Every structure is written in C-alpha cells, then in structure tokens.
Amino acid sequence: MNPDALAAALLAVLTPIAERRRPGEELGITAADIAFERPKNRDHGDWATNTAMKFAKKLGTNPRELAQEIADGLVAVDGVAGVEVAGPGFINIRLEAAAAGALARTIVDAGASYGTGTAFAGQKINLEFVSANPTGPIHLGGTRWAAVGDSLARLLAAQGGDVTREYYFNDHGAQIDRFARSLVAAYRGEPTPEDGYGGAYIGEIAQRVVAAYDGDLTALDADELQETFRRIGVDFMFDDIKKSLHEFGVDFDVYFHENDLHTSGAVARAVQRLRDLGRIFEQDGAVWLRTTDYGDDKDRVVIKSDGKPAYISGDLAYYLDKRERGFDRCIIMLGADHHGYVKRLMAMCAAFGDEPGVNLQILIGQMVNLLREGQPVRMSKRAGTVVTLEDLVEIVGVDAARYALVRSSTDSNLDIDLDVLQRRTNDNPVFYVQYAHARTHNVARNAVDAGVTRDSFAPELLTHETEAALLGALQEFPRVVAFAAEQREPHRVARYLEEIAGLYHRWYDNCRVTPKGDEPVEPVHNTRLWLNDATGQVLRNGLGLLGVSAPERM
Numbered sequence: 324m325n326p327d328a329l330a331a332a333l334l335a336v337l338t339p340i341a342e343r344r345r346p347g348e349e350l351g352i353t354a355a356d357i358a359f360e361r362p363k364n365r366d367h368g369d370w371a372t373n374t375a376m377k378f379a380k381k382l383g384t385n386p387r388e389l390a391q392e393i394a395d396g397l398v399a400v401d402g403v404a405g406v407e408v409a410g411p412g413f414i415n416i417r418l419e420a421a422a423a424g425a426l427a428r429t430i431v432d433a434g435a436s437y438g439t440g441t442a443f444a445g446q447k448i449n450l451e452f453v454s455a456n457p458t459g460p461i462h463l464g465g466t467r468w469a470a471v472g473d474s475l476a477r478l479l480a481a482q483g484g485d486v487t488r489e490y491y492f493n494d495h496g497a498q499i500d501r502f503a504r505s506l507v508a509a510y511r512g513e514p515t516p517e518d519g520y521g522g523a524y525i526g527e528i529a530q531r532v533v534a535a536y537d538g539d540l541t542a543l544d545a546d547e548l549q550e551t552f553r554r555i556g557v558d559f560m561f562d563d564i565k566k567s568l569h570e571f572g573v574d575f576d577v578y579f580h581e582n583d584l585h586t587s588g589a590v591a592r593a594v595q596r597l598r599d600l601g602r603i604f605e606q607d608g609a610v611w612l613r614t615t616d617y618g619d620d621k622d623r624v625v626i627k628s629d630g631k632p633a634y635i636s637g638d639l640a641y642y643l644d645k646r647e648r649g650f651d652r653c654i655i656m657l658g659a660d661h662h663g664y665v666k667r668l669m670a671m672c673a674a675f676g677d678e679p680g681v682n683l684q685i686l687i688g689q690m691v692n693l694l695r696e697g698q699p700v701r702m703s704k705r706a707g708t709v710v711t712l713e714d715l716v717e718i719v720g721v722d723a724a725r726y727a728l729v730r731s732s733t734d735s736n737l738d739i740d741l742d743v744l745q746r747r748t749n750d751n752p753v754f755y756v757q758y759a760h761a762r763t764h765n766v767a768r769n770a771v772d773a774g775v776t777r778d779s780f781a782p783e784l785l786t787h788e789t790e791a792a793l794l795g796a797l798q799e800f801p802r803v804v805a806f807a808a809e810q811r812e813p814h815r816v817a818r819y820l821e822e823i824a825g826l827y828h829r830w831y832d833n834c835r836v837t838p839k840g841d842e843p844v845e846p847v848h849n850t851r852l853w854l855n856d857a858t859g860q861v862l863r864n865g866l867g868l869l870g871v872s873a874p875e876r877m
Contacts, residue, residue, distance in 0.1 A: 324402045324422045325798055329370060330354040332403075336396030337374070340389070344382045352378065359416075361795060365788075368407065368415035369423060369795060376412040386412025423794050424782025424850070430797060430857035431777070438804045438864050444483030449645050450476050452656035453568065454491040457561040458502040458520055460711040461568070463691040464658045467737065469712065470728035470870070471688065472656050473573045474813035477868045482808045487650070489577040491641070494557055502560070503553035506532060510540070510552065524563075528556050535559075567712050571721055572870045579644075581637060589640035590632050594625055596643060602674045612639070614670035617679075623667055639671060642683065646675070654811070656686045686811055688733040695741045719744040722871045726753035729869050730817035747877075752821055756862065757874055759824035763859030764875040766836050767852065773837040775848045777856070784847040785854060789830040793858065796826050800861050804868065813869060820865045827858050 334354045341350050356377070359370040375390035382389060387408060394406040394414055402422030407415045430437045452472030455465040473488070480486045493499075505519035509529035515521045532555045533540065543551060568574065584590055597603045597612060604611050608628035612635070615622050624633045645653045657664065665685045672683040693700040693710055700710055715724045723744045730752060731737050749755045770776070785794065799819070807815040836851045838844055863873040 324418055325426070326359040326370065326802065327354070329359055329372075329416065330357040332400045333357050333372065333374060333393065333397065336393055336400075337378070340392050340396075341378075341382055344384065350381060361799070362415060365792060365795070367409065368405070368417040369791070370416045370418075371409075372414050372416070373412070375408075375414060379412065390414050419783070420786050420791075421783035423791065424785035424854075426794050426798055427782065427785070427850070427853040427857040428780055430860050431853055434860060435864060435867075437860060438481065438800045438868075440482045440801060440805050440808075442482040442805055442809060443479055446484050446651045447649050448479055448484045448486045448652045448654065449489055449648075449650040450479070450486055450654045450656075451489045451491055453573070454493065455564060456493045456498050456502075457557050457564060458498055459522065459560070460524060460713060461564060462709040462711055463693065463715065464688065466571075466712040466715060466724070467691050467728045467733070468656050468658070468688055469568060469571055469573045470725045471733055471813055474725075474729050474816075474869045475654075475656075475808075475811055477870065478804060478808040478813055478816070481804055481868060484808075487577060488573075488575045489579055490575040492561065492578050492580045494561075494580055494582045499553060499557060500549075503549045503556060506552040506556045507549055528559050531559050532556050571712060571716065572725065579641070581641075584637050584640040584644070585632065589644055590636045593639040593643045594636070597625075597639065597674055600674070600676065612671070612674060614667055614674065617670035617673035619666045619670035623670075635667060635671070638668060642668075642671060643675065646677070646682070651682070652684065653682060654684045654686065656688060659687060659689050662687055684811070686733065689736045691728070691737045691739065693739050693741060700741065715739075722757070723751070723753045726756075726817060726869060726871050729813050730821075732812065732814050752817070753871065754877075756817075756820045756824045756866065757872070758877050759827050760859055760862040760866065760873045761875060761877040762831065763827070763855050763862065766831070766855045767859070770836050770848075770852050770855075773848075774844050775837055775852050777849060777852055779846055779849045780853055781846045781850045784850050787830075787834050789826070789833045790851075790854065793823075793826045793830045793854065796823055797857060797861050800865070804865075816865050816868050820862060820869075823858065823861060823865075827862075830854075830858075 331354050334352070334357060337352065337357075341352060357372065357374050359372050362368055362371045375393055376386040379386040379389045390408040390412040394408050397403055397406045397414070397416065402419050403416060404419040405417040409415055450472060452468045453461065453465050455461050461469065476486045476488050501516065501519050504516050505521075505525050506529045508514065508516055508519065509526045510533060515525070529552070532552050535555055536551060540548060540551070565578075594603065594610065602613055602616075603625070604613060609624050610626035612623045612625050623635050625636050625639065627633050642653065655668070665687070668683065668685055669679040672679045677683065693715070718741055719727070727739050727744055728737070743750055744753070745751075747754055749758075785791075803815055803819045807813055834851055836848055836855055838848055866873045
C-alpha cells in the first residue's frame with residue numbers, strides 16, 4: 324500500500340467526518356491535501372500524517388480528537404495493521420506485512436517505468452545548459468552543469484515533460500575575436516596576445532586550421548587571416564566540445580547560434596514586440612527597456628546610442644525565440660559568475676507578459692574544486708589554466724565524474740576528492756551504489772543455481788526488520804523522483820540511492836535468498852528474490868536518471 328492509496332483511504336474516512344461536523348458545507352478537501360512521511364523512528368509505524376492537525380480547526384474540533392476519529396476508521400482498511408495517535412495529533416500507521424511486501428512485485432512488474440510520473444505531462448520544456456564559449460575546452464564549472472543538466476532533463480522527462488536540451492553557441496562578440504587572434508599568434512609563432520587564450524590546445528587548433536585551409540594563408544591580409552582562423556578554428560573547437568560532451572553521455576537536441584539572432588532580425592523583432600507592449604523608451608539617443616517596473620535595480624540599454632545592440636538585446640531575442648518555438652517553460656543553467664543576471668532576465672520575462680519562475684527559471688551553479696591528497700588540482704595539461712572535462716574523465720572515468728558532480732546541491736561549492744573517486748571501496752559513493760546493483764544481479768544468478776525462482780510470491784513472509792526498512796525506502800522512489808524534478812535537484816536521487824544501497828547491504832547480511840546447504844527452497848526464498856530484484860530495479864532506474872551505468876558485475 325503506497326501513500327496514494329493511503330491518502331485515498333484516509334480521505335474516505337475523513338469525508339463523512341467532515342460532513343457530520345460541517346453539514347452542508349463544501350470544504351474542498353482532496354487526496355492531494357493529505358501528506359504522509361516516514362517516521363524517523365520506525366517503531367512508530369510505517370507512515371505518519373498530520374492531517375488531523377491540518378484540518379481540525381476547519382472542522383471545529385481539536386487535533387487529537389479528530390485524529391482519534393480518523394484512526395478509528397483507518398483500522399478497518401484492508402492492509403492496515405494498526406493506527407496510533409501521538410503527540411498533538413499525529414497519526415501513525417502500521418501496515419500488514421503482506422500490504423507492505425506487495426510492493427516488491429509492483430516494482431518488478433513496473434520495471435523501468437517505476438518512479439515515473441505525470442507532473443509535467445503536456446508541457447514543452449526548453450533546458451539550456453553548459454553553453455560554454457567555443458574558445459576552449461569545457462572547464463569544471465561547465466562539466467558540473469553538463470552532469471546536472473542532463474540528469475535534470477532525464478528527471479523532467481520521467482515526469483512526463485517534453486524536454487529539449489539546448490546549447491547556446493556563443494559565436495558572436497569580443498571573446499571570439501580574442502580566440503581568433505590567439506590562433507593567428509600561434510600560427511605565426513608569436514606570444515599569446517595579452518587578452519588572448521593560452522594553453523596547448525590553441526596551438527593544436529591552429530595547426531588543424533592550417534591543414535584544413537585550401538589555399539595560401541600567406542596570401543591573406545591581416546583581416547582575412549583572422550577571419551579564416553576565426554571561422555575554421557571555432558568550428559574545430561566546437562566539434563571538440565561536442566565530442567567531449569558526447570563521450571560524457573551528454574547530447575543536445577538543439578545547438579542555437581548566437582550570431583543568428585543578430586543576422587536574422589530577431590533582435591529587431593524582440594524590440595518591436597516590447598515597444599508594442601509599451602515597455603520601451605528612448606533616452607540620450609539609446610533605446611531602453613524599462614526593467615525597473617519588474618524588479619530590476621536599473622533600466623537596461625537595449626540599443627546603444629551608436630546603433631549597436633547592447634548585450635541584453637541577444638537575451639531578449641533568444642527568449643522570445645524560445646517562446647515562439649512553443650516552449651512553456653524555459654530553464655537556463657548559469658555559472659556563479661552570472662548571479663547578477665538573474666534580476667534583469669526575470670524582468671525581461673515579465674516585460675514580455677510572462678510569469679517569472681514559471682515561463683522562465685534561472686538556476687545558478689557554484690564552483691567545483693578538485694583535490695588530490697588534500698591539495699587543490701589547478702592546472703590542465705592541455706588547457707594550461709583550468710582543469711577540464713577531459714582531465715576529470717581521464718582521472719576517474721565518466722560514471723564517477725558524473726555521479727560526483729550531481730550528488731551535491733548546486734547551491735554550494737563542491738570539493739571533489741580524486742583519491743576517493745578512484746577507490747573501489749565503500750568510501751567511494753558511486754562504487755557503493757553500483758556495487759549494490761551488481762550484488763542484486765549476483766544474488767539473482769546464485770538463486771537460479773539454487774533453484775529459487777519468482778514462481779511464487781508470499782509478501783506476508785517479508786517480516787524481518789531489514790525487509791520492512793528496505794520496502795519502506797523503495798516505496799519512496801516515485802516521490803523522490805517527483806520532488807527532485809519539481810525542485811530541479813537531481814542530487815536528491817543520488818542521496819536516495821546511497822540510502823537504498825545501505826539498506827540493501829544490511830538486508831543482504833540478515834536475510835538469505837538462497838537456502839543453506841541441502842535445505843529445501845521455501846516460499847520465503849522465492850519471495851525474497853522478488854525483493855532483491857525490486858531493489859535492483861530501483862537502483863537501475865535511479866542510476867539511469869543520473870546518466871550513470873548500472874553494472875551487473877563488479
């Protein structure tokens with residue numbers, strides 16, 4: 324019996340109580356208003372609810388009295404073993420073993436769909452993440468967003484969302500010019516320009532441009548030479564970025580070119596839309612957006628007095644383009660250095676007549692620090708200045724890198740201990756979870772050899788305390804996934820999987836799936852195989868949401 328079924332049962336008990344206490348009144352209480360949580364002390368039962376405390380005043384009674392009325396009705400519900408009223412009006416519910424154990428079969432039968440939901444069904448979601456400038460390899464901040472963004476896309480899709488992964492290709496502006504000048508300097512054997520990009524990769528890209536150019540570079544004047552290195556070099560750099568991301572398990576549905584906004588008339592269309600809405604004004608020869616009306620600390624210049632578009636003009640055009648492509652929600656994941664952009668972007672959203680936080684959401688991620696032997700790892704062999712995605716993967720592998728980057732809240736700085744991630748021990752969180760999954764498969768293989776099958780299922784036999792704890796946690800998976808998607812926090816899935824792994828290992832130590840020696844196979848062995856396989860399914864589903872493999876052997 325899951326929380327949804329319990330909520331329906333409690334509502335069926337509460338409705339006649341409400342009608343008796345408030346005859347003729349429409350109170351509008353639904354199952355969605357009834358919440359359950361796991362008691363911290365499992366001696367208090369399987370589920371607890373504060374429903375009586377929530378509705379007592381509305382029903383003209385005190386919480387404990389209402390709680391007792393509800394408890395008296397719940398004890399008659401099939402699958403409920405006992406109900407107790409605690410404290411000021413909490414209701415603690417204990418399920419019968421069969422009702423709790425039935426979950427194992429439910430999970431196995433559901434397979435890969437267990438944990439999915441419909442919270443975002445019918446919604447088109449544009450998720451923009453990474454979007455690193457094509458001027459160098461992806462640094463650790465971008466790598467964190469690659470892992471978190473891809474996991475978030477999987478979570479939103481698991482809740483029914485129609486998700487488009489989008490990469491905003493910054494191929495317009497001063498940073499591209501600096502990149503081109505750096506390539507030209509490397510080609511000529513000159514020092515890196517003062518404001519240019521260093522690192523061995525610049526020389527590598529420059530050599531590739533030379534090899535790819537079909538003509539005589541020496542015949543080009545300075546402007547033509549820089550444009551040639553810009554055009555070809557950016558393509559090579561971006562190909563490298565896409566290749567690195569693909570090998571990291573991250574692929575995008577759309578690569579949107581910033582330059583297209585400025586060549587297609589999209590900026591002019593966005594400005595005109597805002598002008599029609601009365602949000603634009605002109606002052607000192609420039610075109611301004613009145614963002615202070617929507618919470619920004621100052622109004623923003625959109626078109627400068629020299630007629631050139633200001634930085635925010637691209638944001639306006641890009642956001643409008645997304646909305647015109649039919650996206651209901653636009654989620655943008657930015658680095659810590661972009662924190663100051665949030666107010667203006669939200670004001671922009673409101674200026675278009677949309678709802679900030681709904682049609683547009685900004686997620687800010689904090690920095691990542693690599694440690695080895697307690698000391699920071701700062702330098703990349705190839706990039707020369709920062710550690711890159713490729714560096715991290717080379718050291719610990721894709722699975723460990725993705726898991727380490729996604730298992731902590733993006734609101735805080737992240738320290739990654741490379742020594743821990745390279746160990747094949749329980750100190751390494753990804754190994755701990757993957758090993759639990761591999762162990763479920765090993766148990767299943769041994770069960771086949773011992774003649775244990777899933778031909779029979781007697782959930783009432785799952786009575787050991789470790790079984791109750793494991794079943795209780797497995798029950799939570801759909802709610803964890805839904806909450807992680809709603810809060811945009813994939814790390815909750817990782818932490819949950821670590822809890823499941825710990826509960827499974829304790830169950831494994833206490834409950835045998837295969838009989839000892841020549842003992843016959845009993846119904847309890849077959850039933851425990853269901854629980855073993857259900858645990859493996861949840862671990863597999865959860866790791867899949869994080870883009871991490873679930874090995875069958877380790």
